[in-house]
Each structure stands twice: as C-alpha cells, then as structure tokens.
Amino acid sequence: MPSSTEYICADCGSLLGHSNPLTLQSMKDIHNQLCIVKRTKILAESSMKGTPPRAVKSQPVPSLEQQNKTSSVAQAGQPTPTLEQTVGTAPSSSPATIPSPTVGNTTISLTGSGTDYSKVDGPIDPSFKTKRQNAGTFQGIKVWGPVDPPGQLGIWGTEVCVDFDICVADGACIEACPVNVYEWLETPGHPASDKKPFMIREKDCIFCMACENVCPPQCVKIFQKG
Numbered sequence: 001m002p003s004s005t006e007y008i009c010a011d012c013g014s015l016l017g018h019s020n021p022l023t024l025q026s027m028k029d030i031h032n033q034l035c036i037v038k039r040t041k042i043l044a045e046s047s048m049k050g051t052p053p054r055a056v057k058s059q060p061v062p063s064l065e066q067q068n069k070t071s072s073v074a075q076a077g078q079p080t081p082t083l084e085q086t087v088g089t090a091p092s093s094s095p096a097t098i099p100s101p102t103v104g105n106t107t108i109s110l111t112g113s114g115t116d117y118s119k120v121d122g123p124i125d126p127s128f129k130t131k132r133q134n135a136g137t138f139q140g141i142k143v144w145g146p147v148d149p150p151g152q153l154g155i156w157g158t159e160v161c162v163d164f165d166i167c168v169a170d171g172a173c174i175e176a177c178p179v180n181v182y183e184w185l186e187t188p189g190h191p192a193s194d195k196k197p198f199m200i201r202e203k204d205c206i207f208c209m210a211c212e213n214v215c216p217p218q219c220v221k222i223f224q225k226g
C-alpha cells in the first residue's frame, strides 16, 4: 500500500512520491495525462465500443515536447549556466542533458560592485510588477529591479517568477517541476545563496503551482497567462 506521500499508478505501476500533498497531487495529475498504458487502455475501450476516446482529464494536455521532458524529470537541475554568461553567450551543457532553448537577449550582468547586502526574508511581494521597474533581461528572461550584482539580483521571470534576493537554493522548486522549467544559475557573492533556479524554459510552464507550493521561504510566484 502506498503511504500518504506516495502514489502508484494502477495502470503502469509507476511510483510517485513527494512529502508535500499539493505537489504529489500535481505530479499525479501530470502522470495521469501522460501515462501511455492508461491511454492505450482508453483507446482499446473506445474502439471496442465504437465511441470516440474519452479524455483522460479535463486539464490541457502538454505538448509533445513537454511530454518528452516529463519523461526526463530526473535530469532536472542540469546543466548549470556559468557566471560569465553575459551578453550573447550560451550556457554550457553536456551532451546528456536537455538542451536549453535558444538563448535570448541578455543585458543583466551577474558581476559588479554590489557586495554590501544582507539576505532578504520572504515571501515574495505578489504585487511586485506594479512596484518594480524592468531592469533588463538575462537570456530573454525579464528581470525586475532594483539590481546591483552580485549582492542584489531582483525578481526574475514574467509568468514563473522567483525573488532571487530571498531564494536559499534548497532546490525544492527544481525537483518539483514536472516539465523541467528551471536549471541552476551560479550567483557567487549573493548573501542568500550562491546559485538560483533560473526559469530558462519559462514558456514550458503548465501552471501546476508545484514550485510555488514547495518553496520554503515562499519566494516563487506563478502568474497564469491572462
């Protein structure tokens, strides 16, 4: 019998586990949308009855690209872009890792003279978009100021937003994300942590809220496209 922190798919036997029940539910929903055994059974049932196949779930089905990434959840957190990813340079990646999307515009540097800062306490301000200015972009991802690297990095993202000045880099969001939106970005010299979850595949987000729910200092805010 699975415990309250586990879920075993009745069709394919896959075991999912997470200590946060909200995250486990998200993982279960995603799995039920993607389970190939479940889908095969439904198609077989439908062809026997001569009816169109019923949907596994009412939620939107992720794209093929997202499905491929979901099967590689264990690779989350790789690779790590280097500190010196300034204007126009690409992140390093090993052949075995999921490639980053095309690198977008970068106007934010991670190095500078801003070393006189202390760690900021959570949670993230959910109204930050009306209070902060756009400070630039890093590989196409929007950054909201004030920014004074390396000690003050601001809030990063448009739909998947993380306050880098609060993040303590425990990695819970990266582990929880079913579609591998994040990868580590090295930020040496920052008072809260020397790496941050960079939402490089922000456009792949399926708004499951798992990362927001698991973040201990509550520095993640997800905005669904309106």
Ligand code: SF4
Residues within 6 Å of the ligand: 160, 176, 177, 178, 179, 180, 181, 204, 205, 206, 207, 208, 209, 210, 211, 212, 222
């Ligand atoms: S809300 Fe988006 S970024 Fe966060 S875990 Fe879900 S898919 Fe990943």
Ligand code: SF4
Residues within 6 Å of the ligand: 162, 166, 167, 168, 169, 170, 171, 172, 173, 174, 197, 214, 215, 216, 217, 218, 219, 220
């Ligand atoms: S869960 Fe929160 S504190 Fe932990 S790495 Fe992600 S954003 Fe940072």
